Amino acid sequence: MRIRPFAALSVVAVSTLLLAGCTGSADPNATPTPTSTASSECGLDPKPGDDSNAVTVSGAAPELTAEVPADLAFADLQRTIASEGDGDDLAIGQLVSGQYQIIDPSTGEVQLDSTDTSPDDTGLVPLIVNDSSIIGSAVLCTPLGSAAALTIPGSMLGDGASNVVVVAQSVEELPTAATGDDQEPVAGMPTVELADDGEPTITVADDFQAPETTEVATLKKGDGATVESGDTVFVQYTGVLPDGTVFDSSWQRGAPTQFQTTGVVQGFQKALEGQTVGSQVIAVIPAAEGYGEAGQGSIPANSPLIFVVDILGVQRAAAQQ
Secondary structure: OOOOOOOOOOHHHHHHHHHHOOOOOOOOOOOOOOOOOOOOOOOOOOEOOHHHHHOEEEOOOOOOEEEOOOOOOOOOOEEEEEEOOOOOEOOOOOEEEEEEEEEEOOOOEEEEEHHHHOOOOOOOEEEEOOOOOHHHHHHOOOEOOOEEEEEEOHHHHOOOOOOEEEEEEEEEEEOOOOOOEEOOOOOOOOEEEEOOOOOEEEEOOOOOOOOOOOEEEEEEEOOOOEOOOOOEEEEEEEEEOOOOOEEEEHHHHOOOEEEEHHHOOHHHHHHHOOOEOOOEEEEEEOHHHOOOOOOEOOEOOOOOEEEEEEEEEEEOOOOOO
């Protein structure tokens, strides 16, 4: 696995690269479509070594701290479980709450503490357990509640990139489908049926007419934090064309996904911002607020889009440095 370099980048960029890893799209207007590059069910599966063993991890989320020696070799990617939780081993596709810190080993300074981006007074943020990002791999195949220290050579991150240390701890498993209260259907919107696991099937009427601007209806109303512009949202979603063809679905990939509200098409952004965690919404997006005349992949030019989105968690944007 190779991640893009982050030498000399802002804390925001560092966090984005370590969270996103090899997933997502370079197109700022694209709906993210993560792909896995690891062959093992434990992904990168880093082993403990002299470097990671030398990192001293103290406390527990959301008050996790670490001391990093200045003389680490960074010969390879290493992970040491500093404290083992008593939960089940975490697997790809789960969503948990937790804390992580990104540390500059040359100074010992914390470049980013996720508690500073928590949307509430818990100090915790959502973490997607996956095999294609550093943060996701930090907790993958560890018992729920475990704290881990990773030492990451700059060579993994790109030419000229700096070495980095990450400490992370999972706390609690989170739902991977909306848990809010059911709302009355809105007349004229496509209908939605849910499978037992929460995956939606969207039925579009034969006489469907696209609106001039994005229309959003709440199917389930959650009572969690409110999504703000620029936040990273953690979601499950299905997108269909007016003929009912599914063109993208996190459900079909088997795991939630995450992205900034400002990194998706305008209509999708409108559907997210102002909503609350635990909610499920349906959005009908005209082509002008979707992919327009250009289209995208299997999405034809000038096509309206229909999304059902489960909002599972949110993380505030990191302060610029």
